[in-house]
Amino acid sequence: MSNDMLSRVRALLPRIWDRAEEADRQRRVPAETIAELADAGVFRLLQPKRYGGDEHNPAALYKSVRAIASACPSSGWVASLLGVHPWQISLFDERAQDDVWKSTPEALVSSSYAPTGKLTQVEGGFRLSGRWSFSSGSDHCQWVLLGTLCSRGEGEPPEYLTALVPRSDYTVDDVWDVIGLSGTGSNDIVIEDAFVPAHRTYSSLEQDRLQGPGQAVNTAPIYRLPFGMVFSYAISNAIVGAAEGAYTAHVDRMKKRVRLSYGVQKVAEDPFTHVRVARAAGEIEAAILTLDHNVAEQTRYVESGAPIPERLRLRARRDQVLGTERALRAIEILFENSGGHSIKRGNPIERHWRDAHAGTVHVINDVEQALAMYGRGEFGVPIDASSSTWSWVW
Numbered sequence: 221m222s223n224d225m226l227s228r229v230r231a232l233l234p235r236i237w238d239r240a241e242e243a244d245r246q247r248r249v250p251a252e253t254i255a256e257l258a259d260a261g262v263f264r265l266l267q268p269k270r271y272g273g274d275e276h277n278p279a280a281l282y283k284s285v286r287a288i289a290s291a292c293p294s295s296g297w298v299a300s301l302l303g304v305h306p307w308q309i310s311l312f313d314e315r316a317q318d319d320v321w322k323s324t325p326e327a328l329v330s331s332s333y334a335p336t337g338k339l340t341q342v343e344g345g346f347r348l349s350g351r352w353s354f355s356s357g358s359d360h361c362q363w364v365l366l367g368t369l370c371s372r373g374e375g376e377p378p379e380y381l382t383a384l385v386p387r388s389d390y391t392v393d394d395v396w397d398v399i400g401l402s403g404t405g406s407n408d409i410v411i412e413d414a415f416v417p418a419h420r421t422y423s424s425l426e427q428d429r430l431q432g433p434g435q436a437v438n439t440a441p442i443y444r445l446p447f448g449m450v451f452s453y454a455i456s457n458a459i460v461g462a463a464e465g466a467y468t469a470h471v472d473r474m475k476k477r478v479r480l481s482y483g484v485q486k487v488a489e490d491p492f493t494h495v496r497v498a499r500a501a502g503e504i505e506a507a508i509l510t511l512d513h514n515v516a517e518q519t520r521y522v523e524s525g526a527p528i529p530e531r532l533r534l535r536a537r538r539d540q541v542l543g544t545e546r547a548l549r550a551i552e553i554l555f556e557n558s559g560g561h562s563i564k565r566g567n568p569i570e571r572h573w574r575d576a577h578a579g580t581v582h583v584i585n586d587v588e589q590a591l592a593m594y595g596r597g598e599f600g601v602p603i604d605a606s607s608s609t610w611s612w613v614w
Contacts, residue, residue: 225276228260229284233291240292241566243403247396249298254328254360257288262299263328266450267306268438271321275440278307278450279515282457286508289461290468293575294403296461298357300454305329305365307450309384310443311432313419316384320363330358332409333367334583335380341370345417348383351393354582356406358392364409368421380424389414400578430528441522449518449536452584453511456544459579460507463547466572467500470554473561473569496557503550507543514539531597538594541587544580551576 232253239250257263265281267273274280281303289296309320309329320327337350352366364385369378393408426432427447435443442450474497477487487493514536521528555562555573562569579585596603 225261225265225280226283226287229257229262229287232256232260233287236288236295237291240294240403240568240571243292243294244571246405247394247402248359248405249292249295249357249403251360253292253295254298254357257295257299258326258328262288263303263306263326265303265306266310266442267321267325268310268317268440270437271317272325273306275438275442277442277515277519278304278445278453279512279519282453282511282515285454285457286461286464289458290465292403293458293462293465293572293579294401296458297401297404297455297575297579298360300458301331301356302328302361304451304454305331307442308365308382308422308447309434310438311427311434312384312422313433314437315417315419317434317437319386319420320384324362327363328357328361329363329365329384330355330361330409331365333365333382335367335369337366337368337411339368339370339381339383339416342415345415345419346370346383346421347413348385348416349411349413351411352409353395354406355392355409356401356404358407358409359405362387364390366409366411381421382424383416384420384422385411385414385416398578400574400576402574441519444522445518446528446533446536448533449514449540452537452540453515455579455582455584456507456511456540456547459544459576459585460504460511460547462572462576462579463500463504463507463550466551466554466569466576467497467504469568469572470500470558471497473558477559493557496553500550500553503546503553507546507550510539511543534594534597537590541585541590544585545587548576548580 236253239253243249262284264273265276266278269275285296285300288299309317332352332355336352337348340347355364366383366385368381368383370381372379390409390411393410396405396407422432430444430446474487474493518528518532551573555569558569564570593603
């Protein structure tokens with residue numbers, strides 16, 4: 221199945237490549253690209269079979285995302301998020317899943333996880349209002365996942381809840397004007413006052429324990445994997461894919477380039493270029509190997525029914541941020557070796573360099589926090605996943 225999916229995605233890459241500049245200009249992924257990715261099945265990879273999905277191993281999504289991002293990082297970024305959200309919705313109460321997919325199995329969902337809105341408990345659920353930023357691909361979506369904080373009583377830290385809200389209850393405010401990942405359409409979500417039924421919320425406490433009410437009906441092993449890996453690896457693989465695209469474009473161009481700085485020389489014969497290309501390739505491949513290895517190892521645990529060791533969960537987050545760092549380091553090497561050409565707008569090196577840098581500022585790529593979390597584990601210092609520091613990244 222994954223090879224078939226990858227073949228379908230690769231067949232789309234020339235058109236996605238051709239639309240990359242259009243995505244930047246429009247500040248959103250073109251509707252044609254979203255439709256083609258939907259037809260190829262990218263957004264159904266992690267969706268339950270009960271609703272027409274594949275329930276596939278997340279590795280299939282990550283490989284597809286890397287390929288898409290190699291042609292257009294913004295498109296890969298949006299594909300990663302719209303592709304990973306069905307996995308999280310699958311952990312919600314069955315009624316919430318029905319709300320999204322029963323009549324519209326092709327529904328798409330965006331997100332904004334920073335708990336910047338106001339959540340008030342009422343009979344049967346909550347009232348929700350506020351503004352949430354960075355909701356990538358939101359123009360194309362019918363639902364949104366929003367981070368919120370709910371009071372647990374006096375003296376208790378608030379509980380982090382993810383609320384699932386339909387398009388009829390929110391507006392998308394077009395504010396996206398940035399220097400990188402311009403084509404992601406990561407606009408603001410605005411809610412004046414919406415009722416959220418209790419069944420459309422999902423607790424970080426359950427998330428930390430690798431539990432969710434949706435597991436009662438979605439019994440496939442992938443729904444017992446940790447959010448901290450499944451979500452964060454979607455983000456990092458988009459950045460790694462951008463590095464792969466930059467690498468391919470760089471090598472193709474350097475094969476034809478002639479330098480005049482120190483006499484006439486074909487760049488393809490320059491030993492210093494050989495070293496830089498080797499370093500960049502090594503960084504990219506090291507990122508892919510470590511990310512894929514962690515996915516495979518955690519998958520083996522859930523398929524066997526055994527609990528995932530805490531150290532493995534921490535290692536997965538450690539390698540996620542280091543994988544992002546490696547991809548960025550590779551792009552820096554390629555950018556510097558490209559010469560003046562690399563700063564001209566419209567070429568893939570320039571675009572991928574901007575987009576990769578923009579991707580690294582996502583909170584999931586906070587290197588120090590993730591490495592500190594790993595260090596706490598190594599020294600036996602407890603990690604409180606209910607705290608605001610770790611609540612949705614663990």
